[in-house]
Amino acid sequence: MLQQIYPQVFHNYEYELNKDMQFAAAHFVPHKDAGKCQNIHGHTYFVNVTVAGNELDESGFLINFATLKKLVSGQFDHTLLNDHTHLFNDQNHNDFPTTEVVARKIYEIVQAHLDELPNKPVCMQVFVRETPTSYVVYRPKQVKHNG
Numbered sequence: 001m002l003q004q005i006y007p008q009v010f011h012n013y014e015y016e017l018n019k020d021m022q023f024a025a026a027h028f029v030p031h032k033d034a035g036k037c038q039n040i041h042g043h044t045y046f047v048n049v050t051v052a053g054n055e056l057d058e059s060g061f062l063i064n065f066a067t068l069k070k071l072v073s074g075q076f077d078h079t080l081l082n083d084h085t086h087l088f089n090d091q092n093h094n095d096f097p098t099t100e101v102v103a104r105k106i107y108e109i110v111q112a113h114l115d116e117l118p119n120k121p122v123c124m125q126v127f128v129r130e131t132p133t134s135y136v137v138y139r140p141k142q143v144k145h146n147g
């Protein structure tokens, strides 16, 4: 599933990078409407993160691709997503580990890191494929598309 075409996000930043990554993880969705997905089961998640900006760092990077992989796959690979209790919980539907929420949480993790960088790149889009037939695209509301 890597190397597929992703939906484009329009902006006026000079640079845009995309990092594909994947991780294997288990989860369950703690709501009756999730049916069989209330039971613990696993996926290979395919993720694409889009980062844009006008300034490069001292290495000539917007952000090192390896840093993005570490932030996402490094944290979630071979884990039970529900165990990441600082991110997910069974009480608030906005924090259930659904594909939608996983995509938003990845955005929040990446943007929190980008906020610390002097060249101030921004995360424009997070694509998360949970199964061969199901994926979500998360785009933050507050991103200014004029760079």
Ligand SMILES: Nc1nc2c(c(=O)[nH]1)N=C([C@H](O)[C@H](O)COP(=O)(O)OP(=O)(O)OP(=O)(O)O)CN2
Residues within 6 Å of the ligand: 029, 034, 037, 097, 098, 099, 100, 130, 131, 133, 134
């Ligand atoms: N909007 C969402 N719907 C569902 C989610 C979700 O995260 N967001 N998650 C699930 C389950 O976790 C399941 O793992 C994925 O469901 P689904 O795409 O239905 O999986 P199938 O492989 O059975 O899909 P088919 O296309 O029918 O083969 C459920 N819904």
Ligand SMILES: [Zn+2]
Residues within 6 Å of the ligand: 027, 037, 041, 042, 043, 130
């Ligand atoms: Zn699932």
